[in-house]
Amino acid sequence: MNANAIPVLTIDGPSGSGKGTISRAVARVLGWHFLDSGALYRAVGVAAGWEDTDLSDPDALQRLAERTVVSFKDVPESEPRVLVDGADATDELRTETAGAAASAIAAIPGVRAALVERQRAFRQLPGLVADGRDMGTIIFPDAQTKVFLTASAEERAQRRYKQLIEKGVEVTLDSLLREIIARDARDAQRPVAPLKPADDAVLVDSSGVPIDQVVEQVLSLLPESLRRNRT
Numbered sequence: 001m002n003a004n005a006i007p008v009l010t011i012d013g014p015s016g017s018g019k020g021t022i023s024r025a026v027a028r029v030l031g032w033h034f035l036d037s038g039a040l041y042r043a044v045g046v047a048a049g050w051e052d053t054d055l056s057d058p059d060a061l062q063r064l065a066e067r068t069v070v071s072f073k074d075v076p077e078s079e080p081r082v083l084v085d086g087a088d089a090t091d092e093l094r095t096e097t098a099g100a101a102a103s104a105i106a107a108i109p110g111v112r113a114a115l116v117e118r119q120r121a122f123r124q125l126p127g128l129v130a131d132g133r134d135m136g137t138i139i140f141p142d143a144q145t146k147v148f149l150t151a152s153a154e155e156r157a158q159r160r161y162k163q164l165i166e167k168g169v170e171v172t173l174d175s176l177l178r179e180i181i182a183r184d185a186r187d188a189q190r191p192v193a194p195l196k197p198a199d200d201a202v203l204v205d206s207s208g209v210p211i212d213q214v215v216e217q218v219l220s221l222l223p224e225s226l227r228r229n230r231t
Helices: 019-030 037-051 058-067 096-105 109-120 135-139 153-166 173-189 211-220
Strands: 008-012 033-036 070-073 081-084 128-132 145-150 202-205
Touching: 008 019, 008 135, 019 033, 019 128, 019 211, 033 037, 037 058, 037 070, 037 081, 037 096, 037 109, 037 128, 058 109, 096 173, 109 135, 128 135, 135 145, 145 211, 153 173, 202 211
Parallel strands: 008 128, 008 145, 033 128, 145 202
Antiparallel strands: 070 081
């Protein structure tokens, strides 16, 4: 079967908009594969930290992206574990440090080029839900259904604050809000694959909306033939 005939739902949006939670839930409902593209960039950022690679050296980071092996291990009733060169780096990937590193290296053309085909390889039957920042614009421009998921910066900061406090991480709401606003600007202004909705994407605002309602809203955007195939 031609890979381009395999259905893809892309869910792009800024940090903290709920892309990962919504994408995983939609993929479970449909019985489709799931791509967390941000985890690939975070993995390269983590590998850079392990190897003391200078984040301002684009050539070194491109070489690192080309050779770093990233794999996902499914865990029942939980998020997949992420292995970086065979080591479980799931918890480290979710830190603010890894997020900042991912945002920085994602602006490097060579790194993005090194990861393009890896992301496209997730397009397998019966379908794929792809979560990221350029899924609908760069990686899967022919996707049948595209969503741009957003929420106010304040709400996204509140969500992240709650997550970190529950994990015992000391952080202030004001600092998180500043980081989110700065990252939004950096992601939107980068010259390569900037964060923006695809021309044919549907904007979904998750501010103040329960997760299950957002999931149903996203599912309603799929063609009826695909919705009938829910597992």
